[in-house]
Amino acid sequence: MEFDPSLHDDGAKEVLGERIPAGLGEGDLDRVLAIVAGHPATARHLGSKLCRRFIGVAEGDDGPEPAAVERVAEAFRSSGGEIRATLSALFETEAFRGAAGRKLKRPFRFLVSALRATGARTDGGGRIHDYLLSMGHAPFQYPTPDGYPDDETPWHGTLLWRWRFAVELAENRLPGTRIDLPGLLADFPGRLHRHLLGRRPTAAEAAGDHGPGKTLALALASPGFQRY
Amino acid sequence: MHAAGSEDETRSHFEAQDLMEHGGPVGGGWLGRFLRFRTGAPGAGLGAVALGKALPESLRGAPGEGQAYLGELARLWSEETGSARSTLDALGRIEELRRQNYRPANGAEYPPGGFGRGLFQIAGLIKARVGLEAATIDLGGWDSHLAQSTLIDSLMDELAAGLAAFHRDLGTATATTSVVVMTEFGRRVQENASLGTDHGRGSVMLVAGGGVAGGRVVADWPGLAFDVLAGPGDLPVFHNYRDVLAAVLSRHGAGADLGRVFPSFELHPLDL
Numbered sequence: 001m002e003f004d005p006s007l008h009d010d011g012a013k014e015v016l017g018e019r020i021p022a023g024l025g026e027g028d029l030d031r032v033l034a035i036v037a038g039h040p041a042t043a044r045h046l047g048s049k050l051c052r053r054f055i056g057v058a059e060g061d062d063g064p065e066p067a068a069v070e071r072v073a074e075a076f077r078s079s080g081g082e083i084r085a086t087l088s089a090l091f092e093t094e095a096f097r098g099a100a101g102r103k104l105k106r107p108f109r110f111l112v113s114a115l116r117a118t119g120a121r122t123d124g125g126g127r128i129h130d131y132l133l134s135m136g137h138a139p140f141q142y143p144t145p146d147g148y149p150d151d152e153t154p155w156h157g158t159l160l161w162r163w164r165f166a167v168e169l170a171e172n173r174l175p176g177t178r179i180d181l182p183g184l185l186a187d188f189p190g191r192l193h194r195h196l197l198g199r200r201p202t203a204a205e206a207a208g209d210h211g212p213g214k215t216l217a218l219a220l221a222s223p224g225f226q227r228y
Numbered sequence: 229m230h231a232a233g234s235e236d237e238t239r240s241h242f243e244a245q246d247l248m249e250h251g252g253p254v255g256g257g258w259l260g261r262f263l264r265f266r267t268g269a270p271g272a273g274l275g276a277v278a279l280g281k282a283l284p285e286s287l288r289g290a291p292g293e294g295q296a297y298l299g300e301l302a303r304l305w306s307e308e309t310g311s312a313r314s315t316l317d318a319l320g321r322i323e324e325l326r327r328q329n330y331r332p333a334n335g336a337e338y339p340p341g342g343f344g345r346g347l348f349q350i351a352g353l354i355k356a357r358v359g360l361e362a363a364t365i366d367l368g369g370w371d372s373h374l375a376q377s378t379l380i381d382s383l384m385d386e387l388a389a390g391l392a393a394f395h396r397d398l399g400t401a402t403a404t405t406s407v408v409v410m411t412e413f414g415r416r417v418q419e420n421a422s423l424g425t426d427h428g429r430g431s432v433m434l435v436a437g438g439g440v441a442g443g444r445v446v447a448d449w450p451g452l453a454f455d456v457l458a459g460p461g462d463l464p465v466f467h468n469y470r471d472v473l474a475a476v477l478s479r480h481g482a483g484a485d486l487g488r489v490f491p492s493f494e495l496h497p498l499d500l
Contacts, residue, residue, distance in 0.1 A: 156310065156311035157311070157315075159311055159312060159315040160315050160319065163297075163301055163315075167297060204303070204304065204307075205304070208300065210296075210300065214296075214297065214300075217297065218297070218300050218301070218304065221301055221304070222304045222305075223304060223305055223307070223308050223312075
């Protein structure tokens, strides 16, 4: 950021009901940030956003569990906006512990987690970007500044592309992206599902013998891999 | 419909568009709410389609293997409610359509480009009767602050040619297909210093098909004299967009609770 005194209005100002005296120059910005950060709505808003990200929103609800949001907001308030204290409070909530494996991965997270879990080498270009565009989650493409929705329902229509991506990745049919399937299987002998899902597979998940490529594709396309 | 628009006064793209797509200050879109609330069995599979980019292509594995993969997916997802079932359903219907190799009917010629292609695909879906209930398609590029004529003249041609081809292609299906063309706000009346116009208020909406009493212009036209303009020189809004949409939606869902589709607003549906 560059401050240009000749363009700056150095008079007194009022922001959200609080007065900033004249003559502070660049110090005005610090004051504005302090006023905004200290506003009660800010703690609630940030608390809600953080809970949406780390706890998620149960289907049918309007937002994350209010008790958790309040705990996080309170931590933000009482620590004067310290992010460590705020996150710490969030991670200690019951709701956070209960959320493991229950949040739906939005398309970007799904793609990245698939690429990382398979140790893929990728140029992250064309084809990957096409998938993100098709799923409506390409970086910086959301038309309004509130950003992509972070509850589940808007993303339910992306299943088809996820299934397709899974098989194209597993069978090395994505230009610009490559996985070493034999190497992956050698790294995790008999433990592919555990590696991908972070837990033991259910009987249904582990069932069937489809050959290594299809097994990987099905694991990436399975309900379990869509959640984190 | 002239002088149609929203009550939003910000002239901000984000807020106005958000407001209109949400049909008011409630989360979720008006179209989504309409599809959810109206009575009658919800269509399976392809109820709603949004075309910004291409229509989803069907899943293809190596020849002969695609079906086995889908079979396994169906098994894995059998416990999950909702989206997996409708995705598999939609897939089945799309496969049907690909086999039919759809071509425009009645000599309809769509303009080249994404908009024309999108309309062509929607027409195909409508005529294939796969249960499509609503479709949205974007045509952007109208924000002509600068050198307006160079920006929007060809867009207007594209819009007109696309809608005409769509109408022609649909044939008899026009009677049950309502088309609404809308935008988040209009332009200021006065030209600016860059041969363009800035954000305004009242704009225009087009409604066609679906039994509308068409071929007419609905306008309480105030003229363009400065003393009748709103604020810094914009066409005022005389018809709230919800009153236009409500009139259209009531043709498409007997018993639709329009008050829930457009909450916090006293509806006066126009007579269309």
